[in-house]
Amino acid sequence: MRVLHAVTLHSPSHAFGGPVRVALNLAKGLRARGHEACLLALGEGFGDPWPTQVEGVPAKLFPARRLLPLGFSGMTSPALLASAGRLVRNADVVHVHLARDLVTLPVALAALRAGKPLVLQTHGMVDPSGKALAKVLDAVAVRRVLRGAGAVLYLTPHERDALDAVVGGAPLATTVHLVNGTPAQEERPPLSGPPRILYAARLQARKRPVDLVDAAPAILAAHPDAEFVVAGPDEGEQAAVRTRIEALGLGARFTVPGPLSGRNVLRELRRAHVYVLPSVDEPFPMSVLEALSVGVPPVVTHSNGLARAVAAAGAGAAVEPGPAGVAEAVLALLDPSANAEASAAARKLAAEAYSIDAVVESLLDVYGSVRRGD
Template sequence: MRVLHAVTLHSPTHAFGGPVRVALNLSKGLRARGHEAALVALGEGFDDPWPTEVEGVPARLYPARRLLPLGFSGMTSPALLARAGRLVRDADLVHVHLARDLVTLPVALAALRAGKPLVLQTHGMVDPSGKLLAKVLDAVAVRRLLRGAGAVLYLTPHEREALDAVVGGAGLDNTVRLVNGVPAQDERPPLAGPPRILYSARLQARKRPVDFVRAAALVREKVPDAEFVVAGPDEGELAAVAEAVGSLGLDDSVSVPGALTSAQVLTELRRAHVYVLPSVDEPFPMSVLEALAVGVPAVVTHSNGLARDIAGAGAGRAVEPGPEGVAAAVLELLDEEANRDASTAARKLAAESFSMDAVLDTLLDTYARVAG
């Protein structure tokens, strides 16, 4: 089966975050099972010549143009739009990682017009919104796509309710739950040296990187040699992070390396004692799954979509938002025995509940039904 995965943007720093990682993981898994999976997206930040594949997945990347000052929603490519019809016609099934933007919406509409089997996956990016642009796009395209797709994949019951609210009426009858999967990883090596605590996500307000820095100050009061890493592309919070680091006197213990490649993230995870994502209302973060797969205990807030799984399995801690709860959880997990137990539980949870094999089985069953 020839499957085209469409996602908004791919860059060397993975600025678009989890949806790209999910698209790549699924595409690699499909190719390992003998299918022809490929990726189409905007591209940004590459040196010439631009890549024609990403992590072994054939990719068509089109230079991003920013037409409107609306972040990712204001980006598009005239060349991609002109070739969208041809791209979907060459596929047996089109899988769009849908957002309210000028990339995934046109590709999905082209698939619908061409009568191609269409699967949508929204990653929590399509929910009720009072913004004017969202209302216009919903009326013009989003509702039509959600109702017309062969399947709409959702992560959590909350996301399913949000999708029903967007389409209105009786809601959707074409939804399938598909959790994010994570490829198996080698276990992190025995750790040596000072405790190292990692944040690796976009620096944006919802993810609360400043809470991580403030928690670092509290941890340092108990563990003076602890080291902290705040990694990720800036989406408005870098200045606040830098100010917090300076005002709390943490220049010698907190490093802010900027955006990391996938390989660099994996290297950091193998050095980390604890992974922290203090964000609120996070649907299903790939960064946490990657940490669990390596065996790094995770600290998340209760509104994180993985909080119950992590707490229930003993793979880390779920806390109330804020630096105090994060710091207390990190200190618990820096205990050698607690860290060892949580690390073992983390790898077990990733392997048993979020393996790529289980995710691909569900996905291929859905593809077969939609294409059939």
């Protein structure tokens, strides 16, 4: 089976975050089962030669053009748009990681026009919005593709309700619950050295990386040798992070390395005692799944889509937003026995609930149903 995975952007800095990681994990899982899965996306930041594969997955990347000052929504490629019809016709299933943008929406529309089985996965990126551009795109294209798709994958009940609200009227009849999955990873080695607390996600206001900086003094009061890493592509918060580190006089305790490759994220996780993602309204973060798979207990807020599972399994902690809750949870997880218990629970949770093999098996059932027109 030939499966085309379309996502907005791939870059060396991993600026588009989780949706690309999900697409790659699914494509690699499909290819391991003998299917011809490939990636379609804009590309940005690559030198010559232009990549033709990403992590072993064949990829068709088109140089990104920024038409409007609207972040990812203002990016497109005339060459990609011109090729979309041909690319979808060559696929048996078109799987679009849908956002309100000028890449994934045109590919989804092309699949509908070609009569190709279409699966949408929105990763929480399509929800009710009062922004003028969102209203225009919803009226012109978003509702059409949501209603026309053979299956619309959702991560949480909150995301499903948001999709129903976007289309208006009767709830979507084609929604299918599918969690994100993560490949099995080598367990982190026994802990050694000073406590190391890691944040590895986009530096964006909603993800609240400054909360970790503000939690650091309380953590350092108990562990004065603790080390902190705040890694990820800058989406407006890096200056605030650096300013706050300087204001608190913590330059010697913090490293802010910028974006990391997937391999380097895993390397940092294997050195970490605790992973912290203080973001609010986070649907289903891949970075937390990766932490679980390595055995690093995560600290998340209650509005994180993984919070209940993490807390119920004893695999980490779910807290109220803000530095006080983050500091208290990190301190509790720095206790060696508590950390060891949470680490074992994290590995078990990743293997039993979020295995990429199980997710791909469920996805193949979805593909089969959409191809049959069930």
